[in-house]
Amino acid sequence: MAQDTRKPSTSTQSTHSGTGGDYSFRCKDAGHNDCSWEAHGHSEDEVLRKVEPHARERHHIQNFDEHTRNKVRGAIRRAAA
Ligand SMILES: [Zn+2]
Numbered sequence: 491m492a493q494d495t496r497k498p499s500t501s502t503q504s505t506h507s508g509t510g511g512d513y514s515f516r517c518k519d520a521g522h523n524d525c526s527w528e529a530h531g532h533s534e535d536e537v538l539r540k541v542e543p544h545a546r547e548r549h550h551i552q553n554f555d556e557h558t559r560n561k562v563r564g565a566i567r568r569a570a571a
Pocket of ligand 1 (some may be wrong): 517522525527544548549571
């Protein structure tokens with residue numbers, strides 16, 4: 491638990507205004523219990539595009555194939571409006 495203290499300040503980069511979108515994804519929900527990363531977007535695809543580089547860089551998932559996408563989609567939640 492004392493391992494993941496140095497995380498890059500990627501959370502400061504916001505592409506659009508506000509916190510972002512109806513859809514959210516938490517890495518925890520995909521099974522990475524020690525990762526507090528999460529993404530938001532206005533659509534599943536938008537979230538998926540953010541998840542892909544994160545998965546590659548942080549979790550060394552090189553082949554982001556259909557199976558992985560489906561797993562991520564299954565973990566994406568839609569916020570109640
Ligand atoms: Zn993660």
